[in-house]
Amino acid sequence: MxxxxxxxxxxxxxxxxxxxxxxxxxxxxxxxxxxxxxxxxxxxxxxxxxxxxxxxxxxxxxxxxxxxxxxxxxxxxxxxxxxxxxxxxxxxxxxxxxxxxxxxxxxxxxxxxxxxxxxxxxxxxxxxxxxxxxxxxxxxxxxxxxSYWDGASILLNTIADGNLDNLKGKKVALLHLDHPYGKEPIPLMEALAAKHGFTLLPIPVGLKEMQNQSAQWLQIRREKPDFVLMWGWGAMNGGALTEAAKTKYPMNQFLGIWWAGHDADLKLVGEAGKGYRSVSWSFxxxxxxxxxxxxxxxxxxxxxxxxxxxxxxxxxxxxxxxxxxxxxxxxxxxxxxxxxxxxxxxxxxxxxxxxxxxxxxxxxxxxxxxxxxxxxxxxHTGHAGGWILEWDGAKFVKASEVMQADRAAIDPIVEVKAKEYAEANKPWPTQACQ
Structure with a gap:
């Protein structure tokens, strides 16, 4: 080992x-x-x-x-x-x-x-x-x-002020690592975009592009999304925050999943990152x-x-x-x-x-x-929900009470994807729950 x-x-x-x-x-x-x-x-x-x-x-x-x-x-x-x-x-x-x-x-x-x-x-x-x-x-x-779908639901509800119909006609960019982790929220977000009438714009970041995202942020400047949601990790987060600050993208329209809420990443931009938010199940x-x-x-x-x-x-x-x-x-x-x-x-x-x-x-x-x-x-998840944390220029502070995901939107997709997985991996054992 x-x-x-x-x-x-x-x-x-x-x-x-x-x-x-x-x-x-x-x-x-x-x-x-x-x-x-x-x-x-x-x-x-x-x-x-x-x-x-x-x-x-x-x-x-x-x-x-x-x-x-x-x-x-x-x-x-x-x-x-x-x-x-x-x-x-x-x-x-x-x-x-x-x-x-x-x-x-x-x-x-x-x-x-x-x-x-x-x-x-x-x-x-x-x-x-x-x-x-x-x-x-x-x-x-x-x-x-x-789960990641819990986080995606909370983020979308945050930018929609609690009602996803408020996103109708808007454009939401998903800046994500081009890796299974970064692709994880896409099925739920695509379903919600179709249902509530907003445009989802996936923008992948390859492993070799994490520290140089000029092409991705050129696309963001060209597309002018109303919000950017980040599914980043490691060096990708610092690269994205640096580009956002450089291009003066409004930080209050830039939010990330819990793995994109790392103090060290935000300290790279300091005061320029003020207003950036992340959902988090920990504090x-x-x-x-x-x-x-x-x-x-x-x-x-x-x-x-x-x-x-x-x-x-x-x-x-x-x-x-x-x-x-x-x-x-x-x-x-x-x-x-x-x-x-x-x-x-x-x-x-x-x-x-x-x-x-x-x-x-x-x-x-x-x-x-x-x-x-x-x-x-x-x-097997528990669905604790999470807080919205906001960067105040020096540290993360709680910006909300605990928020819950929309189970009515998530659970049917879970059922479909779990069944697809079991079918694709036959014979797949299941357990009976009382």
């Missing part, structure tokens, strides 16, 4: 893979590998997310001795956000994993059929194939707390109990890889939340089956029975960081 060797050298209680495992942790370990990417054009986005996850696991190992006395092994396998490498990492880490995190929609789509055969749950928080919300069809896949809260414990036991103790200032950011703290969802799924499984070292099939049940109620969020020390949600046999 290609591990992050720096993690092994740090004085942290999070284990690393194989030969680096300390003998004291040889027994009673829960393996939760992370198919991370700290290198390549997406590293600026992937690194703080990986750091947040790793630090949450380290905090639990330091503070609580792990989870119910079982250490958590947060080994990383470097993918560089490359689909082929991601599949290789999945194969290398699946042996003792109780859950896998593909960390890319492209990798998720490749691993999806494998996980059903291997019986290892996929945890893809806020990414992946949106139709994975259908737990009957996608028994082993989970994308809580909100940083340094004063939350879990964050204070991470700061004391991990960051201040020199056991974190996080860069100075990273602790305060949306993406670092979103990484914390992703780890918290994963760990909660394991704990629910431990409680259900009366076992400390649960297996992948038991963890699958745990992820299917998450209940992030307001009370539970508070118990976990994550106050104000994530909206409540609940998964079930038939609902």
């Amino acid at each position: 290609r591990t992050i060797l720096k993690s092994a050298l740090l004085a942290t209680s999070v284990l690393v893979a194989g030969a680096f495992a300390a003998p004291a942790f040889a027994q009673d370990v829960l393996h939760v590998p992370n198919l991370s990417y700290r290198t390549g054009p997406f590293a600026t986005s992937g690194t703080p997310l990986a750091n947040g996850q790793l630090d949450y696991l380290t905090m639990l190992n330091e503070r609580d001795g792990g989870l119910n006395g079982v250490k958590l092994d947060g080994s990383e396998c470097e993918t560089g956000y490359n689909t082929e490498k991601g599949v290789e990492c999945y194969e290398k880490t699946k042996g003792n994993a109780v859950v896998t995190q593909p960390w890319s929609t492209g990798i998720t789509l490749q691993v999806l059929p494998k996980s059903h055969v291997d019986k290892i749950p996929i945890l893809a928080p806020g990414y992946g194939f949106s139709a994975m919300q259908d737990g009957k069809t996608f028994e082993w896949a989970f994308n809580p707390p909100s 940083p809260n340094n004063d939350a109990k879990a964050m204070q414990d991470i700061k004391k036991l991990v960051v201040d103790a020199g056991k974190s890889q996080a860069a100075p200032g990273e602790f305060d950011t949306v993406f670092y703290q979103r990484g914390v939340l992703i780890a918290a969802m994963m760990v909660e799924g394991i704990k629910v499984a431990q409680d259900k089956y009366g076992a400390k070292v649960v297996n992948a099939e038991q963890v699958r049940w745990g992820l299917e029975n998450l209940d992030f109620s307001e009370a539970r969020i508070k118990e976990l020390g994550l106050d104000g960081m994530i909206p409540p949600f609940k998964t079930s046999c038939s609902n």
